[in-house]
Amino acid sequence: MIKLINRSLSVFLLLIIIFYFISPETPVSYAKNSADEYLVGMKKDADVQSILSAKKVKKKFKKKMKKQNTVIVELDEEEVKLLQKDSNVAFIEKNESVSIQTTISSQDTMDNTSMGSEVTPWGNVAIGANMLEENIKQGNGIKVAVLDTGIASHPDLRISGGVSFVEGSTSYSDENGHGTHVAGIISAQHNKEGIVGVATRADLYGIKVLNAAGNGTYAQVIQGIEWAIDNHMNIISMSFTGAADSEALHQVIKQASQAGIILIASAGNLGSGVETEMYPARYPEVVSVGATTQKNVRANLSSTGNELDIMAPGIDIYSTYKNGSYLQMSGTSMAVPYVTGAAAVLWSQDTSKSGQEIVNNLYSNSTPLGSPHDYGHGLVNLAKSLGLINSDIPAYDLGAYDSTQPEVPGGSEVQISAVTRGQLVLVSTTAPSTKSSYTKVDIGIDSPSSTRVCGTTLTGTFNAGSTVPSPAYSCSSSYSWPLGTYTVKFTFYYSGGTVPFQSSFTLTPEAPSLSTSYTSTRTSVNFSWNSVSGVTSYKIIKNGALEAQTSSTSYMMSALSPGSTYNVQVKAVDPSDSNSGAYSNTVPMTTKPALIAPNAPQISNITANSFIATWNAVPDVDQYKILINGALYSSYSSTIATITGLNSNTTYNVQVKAVDKYDPTSTSGATSAPAYPTTLQAPGPADFTATFVTSTTIKVSWSPYPGALSYNLVVNDGSVNTTYSSIQNTYTTVSSLTMGKTYTIKVYSNNASGTSLPSQLTVTTDGAGTLPMTIILIVDGQAVNAHPYKG
Missing domain, CATH: 2.60.40.10 (Immunoglobulins)
Incomplete structure (x- = not known):
């Protein structure tokens, strides 16, 4: 699990794990915003160009918004002061930054082959989306605009179109992966591969307003919303946040709301507080979404506040990713598409309803979890909104652990990756800006018991902002290392003192190896895997859902359907974090075919007290039972039986039961249709x-x-x-x-x-x-x- 721990306002630390994927995103560095780029709003009918010329504004005029009399323009301080005095100017505000709100969970990307058949993410189960039947519309005809990093082409996604408002990018394709992940939660196809989304038949549109690093500006977001209005979108999904209030942004949000569009946005990843929600979620026209864990509790990172509206699953969510792969991610970014998908499904049942009616339905049927300040109306319950159930949905996993941590406003994000024993760890960081340069750096990695397992001291000149060390410091992890949290410590030395800081990574179990050899009956499979050092518990995953938990290294999965294939994985559970661990390879396991009943027996050679019964052989059956009037007569290994000791002139019900050789002691089996032979009359007395x-x-x-x-x-x-x-x-x-x-x-x-x-x-x-x-x-x-x- 990626954990965001111990941030420093001036430090960016990146642990690069060779052979192990850390993050699909460029480390967070907010979008480059020129300090003199402004959004200037004019009063109605004011001529922007005339005003700028009259004030002798020399800087670059960049763009005028379509839906409001607002322009993007570069201004220096003097020009700002001049325009503020003009009565035609309604507002002047900086073109502020927005960025994605996501952490990457502890697993590699996966492709369709490694995932096996279609997986239903736990979030779908938590909101009741897994209860949808084929006759229920699943977002049909609902247009969803995903304002994000774009949407990449993916075999599990059906993309209806899109547009880019990112400078230098003409395509809405996703170089980051975040927008593709969001899109999959909303509407991954029900196609027997990959994952399944909530609204599988909704129309997805990729509106690219964030760059490859996951950053953008308010101006780009405004243009994206304007496009959504012009192209008659039904729902706008916004899994990003900004810190500043914006009159220009709020204006276009109100316009979209007045056009009947449902707007849904991330509450933010700043954790609990009096008011930690961010924009645009704080606007009353926007549905503000917080994140819950598998225990139906607020995630550690999920923001709180008076504008919080509803909660949705947001921790350890599998979904589509760039390059046709899949990835597990966490954050309120993942919660937004669950509410978006739920709204699309609900709206598609009756498109005559207004967007506000749909939102009110979701609110009134949500599962209350706590105070409105922390949980809004509660956890979205799509199944209840649709009338499929009339109750709350229980927590998916009461033993789940949430290792996410809130982001620190203004701080550099620390990316920490889970490490698997036996891998090479490369450690580097960015020299802090406290001083212009440093003369020495100490690097150390300490075990959970504070024992130093790796360390070095470097001397030289290390300038602020440079990568230290370069190349990265290499540490070989050992299989003897205990599982748990390791501390990475950096100390930068300068003539007047030191700048220390530290971060952490979690050493997680290795993935168990699930044997491809297994035994099966018609209703069960029995399998085993290798023991993982330090692990005392394993979770059995059937078709992507938790089946059971065991301390053994073998398991029999029962109550299965005959002739069915199940994709099985075993998760080695991290002893320090029951929600973390490593997944085995996926093994498709197939139960034996359903037992076929023989045909009704053929009767011949009838006498007054006997007859012969024959029947067809049944595949994979070694034994048959003859039932006379429903009672066992005898068992046979062949397909012929002579029945004696009968009464004359009597009709009998004769059946053949194929015995299940995989469960011969039980009452299981398949019984034929009956034959009804009648014995002959007895002959007259002899020697008359x-x-x-x-x-x-x-x-x-x-x-x-x-x-x-x-x-x-x-x-x-x-x-x-x-x-x-x-x-x-x-x-x-x-x-x-x-x-x-x-x-x-x-x-x-x-x-x-x-x-x-x-x-x-x-x-x-x-x-x-x-x-x-x-x-x-x-x-x-x-x-x-x-x-x-x-x-």
Whole structure:
């Protein structure tokens, strides 16, 4: 994390970290403003050129504003005094400076490849922008003028146009990166790569009013606002600040407001105080935006005051950057585009509403966080403004740490970079202007325990304003260095004493290496990474959002969707700053495909108590379960099963369940549609025979049928059926028959599932005067059937 610590009014210190990106911006040095460049406002209908000629103003006339009778002109002190006495002159004011309000967080720039698939920045979640659905307009038709350092061409941005008011620059392209970062927060495209902005379909216009160093003038800002009015912009975003009040600037802001434009600006990065807000945010027509952290508290650097209107995420914000890359930045500069994007989304739902109605909606639905002096109306809540929710949004990360520090008005900005162990640190500074020159310089770097790890003494002549040392002093960091804050100390010596000053940098953990080998199921992935010395906690990042935190070097991510890819990173958390740390490489991890259910089983070879079921094989499945009427019958490794032990003449619900081999002990699996086979009727009893026949009786018998509860006998004499029901034995005698008549006799078994098929025989009773067909004789004690001879 870049930390702005221990400023000196006359010192600019730059730690250059080889192989590690420090800052995309030229170190802050306010825009070069000639002391005699003024904004001269004339009263209505006054002829500027005539007045300047009459006063014999010799200096250069530079430009006249379009929307007001104000000119930019170079004046000396005498000319200023002359014009102040002219009754046609409404005001004379210096053309003051404006500059960007940003610090650079502790990470390298990233490209699409290293980021993986599209990331939703934490700020989107904090304001509810991640809840927008496809059917909700997302800034459609809303024109947003980004007054900044321009906007660079970027694969994640759709730029509708722009203009430059920076001297010597004809293009609105961004050489600094700040304006591109702001533009991405507002409207990075929802295109499955990079990041996603808040108002993904808004029309972006790059209005370049700040140079490559992030500095500009009030005159450039006025021209940018005039352009926005002429080109019918809906919203103006201004992530910069100036220290001075300006009648000329306020006039054009009022004109833009009267034209229905919403103006949104940074409150400033001067921290807490009675009134630390800066211009143009202090004007009542402008929405003044402060910055919050992931804990939903005011960032240390965020300005406060009576004109503060609303808060938005502003610390450690990932967004687009120059050269097609991405970067994490902090400041009220990052908070402004969140409010801008929210206003664009809300306005696009109903463009008949006025800009003030949109602003009032954002105010009334914001989440109160504290006093209006420190928080305005509270944290912007886009989801609530849209009616998607009716509640506040909880803090994104209650354990987040804010290492930013307020800027010191008038001081030279100190840029401090996080350093990774094992890298080469080059240290240099600018000799202070306290004296014209110095004869000796001491340089030292002290560890968190105040032990000196590097140092040197230089002698010679060191002139004020020169870079010391040149080339920079080199210090090789070691992997044995403890994590924490290191102090960089400079002492400049002159004949009458010394000028000491110091600054700090944080030694952060190295990035862990996330293994590209992982195991997965259909709903989980299991992965590991190397241990980082001094680190006790790691954050798991899934698709750019915090998933979990662990002290282990492995983790199983569960409750995932089958057949889905997740971009996973591991962040080694800095023990001294839970919000800082180093991110691993990104590894796309894919869960196994969704388990496919087999087709409904095919049934064949049906009998009274069995059938065969077959089904199609399912990819990546080794085991199947047969379910009969919803209950488990048995498990099979093949795709065929013989089902036995069934009741006859019964319909069954038969299903096949593919068992998830990655979770075989659970109830998970995919079940087929059912088949409904019906078993056959049971066959009639076997060995059905007539055992004794007379002229009026027939005795029949049969073998027992398995599972039979009783038997039915049906006797047909050729025209009439006579039924004998619920016979408990396996034999019976039919009597009262007609002599010499033929009968058809059927026997049925009754079982739990119904009545079987019949067994049948035809028998004729004996005729008159004839011997019976069979006679039972006792031979040697044995009963035998004898057939009398018929001659």
